[in-house]
Amino acid sequence: xxxxxxxxxxxxxxxxxxxxxxxxxxxxxxxxxxxxxxxxxxxxxxxxxxxxxxxxxxxxxxxxxxxxxxxxxxxxxxxxxxxxxxxxxxxxxxxxxxxxxxxxxxxxxxxxxxxxxxxxxxxxxxxxxxxxxxxxxxxxx
Amino acid sequence: xxxxxxxxxxxxxxxxxxxxxxxxxxxxxxxxxxxxxxxxxxxxxxxxxxxxxxxxxxxxxxxxxxxxxxx
Numbered sequence: 001x002x003x004x005x006x007x008x009x010x011x012x013x014x015x016x017x018x019x020x021x022x023x024x025x026x027x028x029x030x031x032x033x034x035x036x037x038x039x040x041x042x043x044x045x046x047x048x049x050x051x052x053x054x055x056x057x058x059x060x061x062x063x064x065x066x067x068x069x070x071x072x073x074x075x076x077x078x079x080x081x082x083x084x085x086x087x088x089x090x091x092x093x094x095x096x097x098x099x100x101x102x103x104x105x106x107x108x109x110x111x112x113x114x115x116x117x118x119x120x121x122x123x124x125x126x127x128x129x130x131x132x133x134x135x136x137x138x139x140x141x
Numbered sequence: 142x143x144x145x146x147x148x149x150x151x152x153x154x155x156x157x158x159x160x161x162x163x164x165x166x167x168x169x170x171x172x173x174x175x176x177x178x179x180x181x182x183x184x185x186x187x188x189x190x191x192x193x194x195x196x197x198x199x200x201x202x203x204x205x206x207x208x209x210x211x212x
Contacts, residue, residue, distance in 0.1 A: 002174045076171040078184050137174070140183025 003070040004079050005137040006063040012130035014055040019123045022048035026116060038112055045119075082136045090129035097121035147207045150180045153198045169193040 025044055029036050036044065064071035075083065101117055109117070154160040162176045169176075169190065178184035179194070186194065195202040 002172050005174075070172065073172070076175050077187050077190060078175040078178060079172065140178035140181060 002079070002137065003063060003067050003073075004075060004083075005134065006067075007060065008130045008133040008137065010056060010059040010063060012127060012134065014052050014059065015123060015126055015130070018048045018052040018055065019119075021051075023116075023120065023123075041112060041116070078141060082133055082141065085136065086129045086132035089132045090125045093128045094121060094125035097124060144182055144185045145209045145211050146182070146185055147209050148180065148182065148205055149207075150176075150194065150205060153200065153205065157198060165194070165197060168197040 022044055026036060026041070098118075098121055101114065101121065104114065104117055150165070154162070154165060162180065163173045166173045166176045170193070171190065175184065175186075179186050179190075191202055191206055195205045198205065
């Protein structure tokens with residue numbers, strides 16, 4: 001497995017874990033009838049982002065240590081093409097999800113809810129980018 | 142989807158003293174995975190990369206890659 005494929009896996013797993021916990025906490029608190037206010041939500045978000053950064057640094061350092069030569073080498077033309085295609089897909093997913101943000105506005109959601117929906121759109125598009133990269137790396141292109 | 146370009150990289154590597162995919166990758170500035178994808182016909186390299194591969198074996202580009210007519 002190339003270093004860049006490992007990086008895609010690392011981003012996929014760390015985003016899934018950190019923001020999975022974040023959104024799970026939001027949904028659980030909402031379902032339990034104790035909606036989180038703006039400040040507790042911000043604290044939870046800061047925890048999720050901090051966890052994401054630390055997890056990514058730790059896992060990327062480990063991946064780089066196991067394949068140091070590969071990690072130092074610049075991306076070759078196939079890898080750049082895979083990244084470009086995956087980010088194009090992610091852009092389209094984000095565009096569609098951003099347009100869908102107009103739907104919850106009509107159901108009386110708060111500004112905090114809308115911010116979380118926008119964050120979810122960004123998270124989903126990032127997961128799509130990583131998944132597309134992994135699929136292309138796995139099948140050759 | 143397979144690309145309509147055949148290649149003889151496996152044979153050329155064998156004739157070059159069982160050169161590994163990693164060794165070829167290092168010579169042309171690519172990853173071993175990209176060389177494997179080119180060799181398996183899953184990825185068409187750029188013209189520059191094709192010339193680099195041919196140069197690594199000391200042969201012409203047409204000895205490495207051939208266009209396969211689609212039916």
